[in-house]
Amino acid sequence: MIALTYAPISSLFLSPFVALFLLDNEWTFVNHGAFGAANRLSFETAQKWQRYLTYLPILPTYLRPTSIFSTNRRPTYLSYTYLPIESQPLRYIDRVLLPQMAHVTRLLAQHVGTDACDLGLLPNATSGLNAVFQRIPLTAEDSLFILSLSYGSVKKMAKESCRRTGAEYCEAQITFAHNSSTIDFVALVERELPVNAKVAVFDHVTSNTAIILPIQELTDLCHRRGCLVVVDGAHGLGQFDLNLRSLGADVYISNCHKWFTCPKGIGFVRATAEVQKWLRPVIISHGWGKGFVSEFMWQATSLAQKWKSQTLVPLEMSGLMALIQIPTLDRKLSDIDGNAVQDAMHFRFQIECPVKFIDGQLYVRISSHCYNTRHDYDKLAAAVLCLVKDLKID
Template identity: 30%
Template sequence: MSFSSSARSDPCCLEAAASAEAPLCDRSLWGLDPQAIFLNHGSFGATPKKVLQAQSVWQERLEAQPVQFMGEELPRALRAAAAELAQFVGAEPENLVFVENATGGINTVLRSLSFRPGDQIACTNHGYGAVRQALRYVCERWGAVLAEAQIPFPIAGPEQVLAAFAAILTPQTRLAVVDHLTSPTALIYPLAELVGLCRQRGIPVLVDGAHAPGVLPLELESLGADWYTGNAHKWLFAPKGCAFLWAAPHRQAQTHPLAISHGYGQGFTAEFDWVGTRDPSAWLAISAALAFIRELGVERLRQHNHTLLLQARQLLLEKLEGIPPAPEKMLGFMATLPLPPFWQQWIPELPLAERARRLHDYLWQMHRIEVPIIPFAGQLWVRISAQVYNHLAEYEQLALALQRLPK
């Protein structure tokens, strides 16, 4: 096993293995279409069959005696599941609750807070679209102002994130919403430093960690953030609808679920553990998801995925004659790469987002490759994901498909 030089000096960087030409794991452990090349684990994850089986065992237990299950078994089972997940993300169990997804986690916090006209909420231009919409809604509702740090892309290093973010913070800033790992550009932000910047100024921080669990080692209790939401259904292999919200103890009294229910006023976990009748099986299956990832070996998986990502990125940059838009140390299991000039000029009469959609559909329909095409900063980019079932030849297929325009 060898380590990338950039990884050694920075504890936030992932380590690379010597090679990742073969998949780490047999793809038949997932239900993925065997005819397709799936290079987009990032959007919605992909859940192993074994984890889905564990989820359906929970559903069967529920349906065998719904009243007993919901009333007696679920409260204990849910807290046990939360404790297991908390341990994985470096959190105290009583500070972590389940939510359905990161969108819900972000909305929970934003809609628990109140603002005054003229207050500022700080975010960055690499934020996820739905989160930016939620921020717009909250700003419109309270008369607050959204201040968006313009982080460059291509980017030279994390210091550019810090400089751009520091530049927009003012005495009116009441909340900072920052990503851990960005969606359109797949960048690892220097989160500890961003949190530090905000804390120095007394600004509460909400972290959008949708992509981080499973990719990056997390120590939520010592991070210093006020809230952190993350998905387990992306890179932790949990079923869809399994995500969490962590809140610092001093923020819990002001943080309420989107649906107020029986637990109102009875404490953070009581409020979130019952938000009305729902299927809790995705949350309860977290134990099976964590067992799956542990069986593979968390470090082994990280090294495989990061190495494969770097090899795939290099291959695509060479074949498409592109320049790396970000340093390796800012990457995890995804990378966003520029498309060649001929794709940028393809059907120029159409809006960029429409051209992105058409290229995505072309790759899927003609080449059976699933990969997101991202319109960002006035250009088209392709975002690749690397997961244990992927191997290098799949990215070669993508490079081949992207080397020429459709006939």
């Protein structure tokens, strides 16, 4: 166990991609799903943007200040040097930042298969989801449909929407057989969707249980039943090739800091023209009343074998994250046991991996990005076996 704790990781075990990230190699980091990990280039670029004005364009002659206005001043308009934002804040915000945000919106829209006019920038997924649930036009005659697997804060937003409007909150319960058996989500929604459902909320990849939902089929089904579809795609961008136009969900929200490996602080909402009639950002600022894009732009800132256990669902239902049951636990467990294992992995083994308590069982939720190698999972496997023994939870 001592060897496991203190052995330095040989560079032979490191992924060739690890140099592209800022991760501390002393740690076994298999928790990309929580907050992502920014790639080095985008992180450094973001830092430059915070401190410097990059690539100030050379102005055409007729826009340059005349010698009367520029006496005693260095003609900065001729240079491409980095300048502190605060050397001329207005020039940065009005002439550089906003055009760049428009440019980024266009690039991102192209990348996710939609039109720039349908894409709003967000500081994170949570702010976009709040905007949706605060504005969604529900009435007391409607129902809001959601799965029990949805993200905790999103369920709270949905409940608050229903409380405010009088709509009925319908949460379909998903239970697990704990034997890696598959779940037919389309059949389940077909059966459970209430006739008066006005909106259905689905995660593209569920957070706690790491299951990819068949969004296309669920969207088609809900649309046939006259129900709007809101997709919480927090784990979507970077994990899938998105074509939001053909996916057809009425609202799709994602963040860029998870699987897309951007620095924290940027996400997006894509909404159809029909939804744009009612969707507004939570925070009112200068873009208010100037259309969807402007309004949002302004507020933007093989373990199972080793453990002789099983996965929560078949691996075909998982993407870059998966849940694997912690082995041989005979006594009644609680989420406190999960926290104890997670903390022990952190403090004793420098392993960052969440432990989830689902339907009475403990699972590790492993994430896999290009900087991970098999060595990370071997180390995790050995640490968990060691902890199970030490903590006497078997």
